Amino acid sequence: MPLACILAALWMMPCRAQTNQAAADPANKVTAQGASLKLISDSFAFTEGPSADRQGNVFFTDQPNDRIVRWDAGSGVLSDWLKPSGRSNGTYFDHQGNLLTCADENNQLWSITPSGEITVLIKQVRDKQLNGPNDLWIRPDGGIYFTDPLYPRDYWERSPAMQQDGQHVYFLPKGSSKPIQVTQDLQQPNGLIGTPDGKKLYVADIRGRKTYVYQIQEDGQLKDAQLFCEMGSDGMTIDKEGNIYLTGRGVSVFNPAGEQIEHIPVPSGWTANVTFGGSQRNLLFITASQSVYTLEMRTRGVDPL
Numbered sequence: 001m002p003l004a005c006i007l008a009a010l011w012m013m014p015c016r017a018q019t020n021q022a023a024a025d026p027a028n029k030v031t032a033q034g035a036s037l038k039l040i041s042d043s044f045a046f047t048e049g050p051s052a053d054r055q056g057n058v059f060f061t062d063q064p065n066d067r068i069v070r071w072d073a074g075s076g077v078l079s080d081w082l083k084p085s086g087r088s089n090g091t092y093f094d095h096q097g098n099l100l101t102c103a104d105e106n107n108q109l110w111s112i113t114p115s116g117e118i119t120v121l122i123k124q125v126r127d128k129q130l131n132g133p134n135d136l137w138i139r140p141d142g143g144i145y146f147t148d149p150l151y152p153r154d155y156w157e158r159s160p161a162m163q164q165d166g167q168h169v170y171f172l173p174k175g176s177s178k179p180i181q182v183t184q185d186l187q188q189p190n191g192l193i194g195t196p197d198g199k200k201l202y203v204a205d206i207r208g209r210k211t212y213v214y215q216i217q218e219d220g221q222l223k224d225a226q227l228f229c230e231m232g233s234d235g236m237t238i239d240k241e242g243n244i245y246l247t248g249r250g251v252s253v254f255n256p257a258g259e260q261i262e263h264i265p266v267p268s269g270w271t272a273n274v275t276f277g278g279s280q281r282n283l284l285f286i287t288a289s290q291s292v293y294t295l296e297m298r299t300r301g302v303d304p305l
Helices: 003-012
Strands: 038-041 047-052 058-062 067-071 078-082 088-093 099-103 108-112 118-122 136-138 144-148 168-172 189-194 200-205 210-216 222-229 236-238 244-248 250-254 260-264 273-277 283-288 291-296
Touching: 047 099, 047 283, 047 291, 058 088, 058 273, 058 283, 088 136, 099 136, 136 189, 144 189, 168 189, 189 236, 189 244, 200 236, 236 273, 244 273
Parallel strands: 047 088, 047 273
Antiparallel strands: 038 291, 047 058, 058 067, 067 078, 088 099, 099 108, 108 118, 136 144, 144 168, 189 200, 200 210, 210 222, 236 244, 244 250, 250 260, 273 283, 283 291
């Protein structure tokens, strides 16, 4: 999400998601006992899009500074990995170890090899530019889901107006260059994440202040939309127990039944995104405005593709 939209998004997100008995049960806690947030750095403009490679190193974006930064899982050292980065936002690693990014400078989807070679996967949909790809998830067979909300950028040379006929989720089949629109009625889809078996997709409608879960069809279509929780989100992740992590004001954790089981306060104005990293994939890596944090967890992230 762009800096200019943070204040607008704050009123779109509830201060806290719904609370219930599940949240009060200590057995449901996903953070490790006695764990606390560890500040890695607060030297960024606005951090987003964290993804972990097979070794647990985390790559995240600092969009206003047009760069992708690498956090080393062994040493904890931060280093610039790609600059310029096409104003990349959301990211995700594919089976081959390429980093796929929502390159917002020209509203494209990129694939970046470990050595930094760039391939443009998508330039247009229906002969028009996308609004601005924001977040993505790759299902087990290599098909790609991505969100396309509209957040006008001051660095665009194009018109800031809506390019498509709405703000949608798209599916790009493996090997194809033609995305398929798979949602119709979301106000502003933003974060999304799927289950590791490729059967369910969670999509946050940040303006609608809701998150939905869909059944994924073999052809990529989404069916049987169900309300998951009364909360939107900027970015999302999932752990091995099927819990879903939503962001905004800190990190809110929901079990697969849509019950909030924990809230992790983060001392930043906006928590944009989250993923699991580290060699054991038991560190929650949090991008929060100018800062990035880690938090030791009781549970682990899902295995990489």
